[in-house]
Amino acid sequence: MRKWHRWLVVFFGVFLVWISVTGVLSQVVPWFLPKPSPQVAAAQVPAGFVCPETMTCRPKQGGRSVVGLLHHLHSGESFGPVGVFIATLSGLSMVFFSISGIWMYVQMWRNRSDRGLKPGWFWK
Template identity: 45%
Template sequence: MRKWHRWTSVLFGLFMLWIAVTGVVVQGGRIYAQGQPRPAAAPAAPGAPQVREREGPPPAAAGQRPPQSRLRQVIHFVTELHSGEQFGIVGMVLSLLSGAALVFFSVSGMWMYVQLYTGRLKRLPNPTARERFFWR
């Protein structure tokens, strides 16, 4: 199990670092953007019926997105990097495999810890609570 854990970490370590860093940037940007005002909607065309103002952002016209601030554009771009969409199907597959590798690391890491834990209990006749769960 250690051999698989070690070689998988070498293979997917950089991809997982990429996903972690872009995820932190996306979440940090979203938290920062919560305090930023949204841009105002474009004025209505002349002769268009007047719509009564309501709370919240104005509705978008059919097939049209409201204007985005530069920060929101950057967050969208980094989100596509994070999910692998920016690199097409290859990027999305690598992102999926990196997520599966993270699950594998969690399970194999716990498995190795249990193996070491049971081995330590066999070696130590009367272990203290600290010796039972942690190495020195």
Template identity: 55%
Template structure:
């Protein structure tokens, strides 16, 4: 298991770093947009606009500026859709790799912990 863990991590490290960074940037952009829109005044409907009967009409959202205007772009890069089907496949495989590394890391730790417990070693939870 360690061999697979080591070799797959070399390949997927770059993609997982990419996904982590773009995910964080997407969240920052979304949060900055929420903060900006919370303080913005409602925009009045255009002159002469009448809401059709039975419809619930909402005023248009104010145009986002700054980092908030990049929210959609960060989402497309994060999901891999900016790079077509190959990008989406790599993004999906990176998600599976993250799941694999999480589960196999815990599994390897439990195996090492049991081996140390079997030998009667001290500091069974954490060791150097």
């Protein structure tokens, strides 16, 4: 398991960092965007649309919004079907890394207790 864990992280590590950074930016950037005045926002809303109370609705600014761009970069849509495929594989690799990391930790913990060393959650 450790061998697979180490080899896969060489390839997917770059994509996981990309996905993490664009995901964080897509959540943080809206904090710093200017909020449109209610009159401007109302003028840009399609007729009959009502924003749900539980959501924050913002009109797009300048054609393609910054948050929309970050979402397309985050999901891989900006790079076509190959980008979406790599983003999906990266998400699956994150699940694999989580499970294999826990698996390796449990194995180390069991080996440590089998050798008679102090069992504990953390050790030096």
